[in-house]
Amino acid sequence: MTKYCYIHPEKEAFKECNKxxxxxxxxxxxxxxxxxxxxAMFSPQKDSKQKIILCPRCLKREKIKNFIVxxxxxxxxxxxxxxxxxxxxx
Numbered sequence: 001m002t003k004y005c006y007i008h009p010e011k012e013a014f015k016e017c018n019k020x021x022x023x024x025x026x027x028x029x030x031x032x033x034x035x036x037x038x039x040a041m042f043s044p045q046k047d048s049k050q051k052i053i054l055c056p057r058c059l060k061r062e063k064i065k066n067f068i069v070x071x072x073x074x075x076x077x078x079x080x081x082x083x084x085x086x087x088x089x090x
Contacts, residue, residue, distance in 0.1 A: 007056070019058035030059045 003013040005025035013023030032054050054062065 015053050017055040017058050018052040019054055019062070022055055024053075024055045028055055029053045030056065032059055032062060 003016075003023040005011045005013050005028055006022045007028050008025050011025035011027070014026040014029050016023050030053070032052055
């Protein structure tokens with residue numbers, strides 16, 4: 001049975017989204033290097049197993065999630081540095 005893209009119902013599905021499992025066409029399929037922020041900081045080399053296909057909706061969610069985690073870690077590090085400077089100044 002032929003599956004069709006959930007965004008473009010007139011186009012035949014190319015793959016399924018690795019996150020939500022919905023069928024997507026070639027135009028909607030976006031490659032994404034799936035890794036969390038911590039492993040990305042310590043492992044600059046990308047593994048082929050980390051590459052996944054996402055639909056536009058899941059890609060947007062992953063980018064927002066990674067932005068939030070990265071921002072939190074950055075604020076945590078800056079806070080730690082500021083606390084260290086404040087303690088050493090007294």
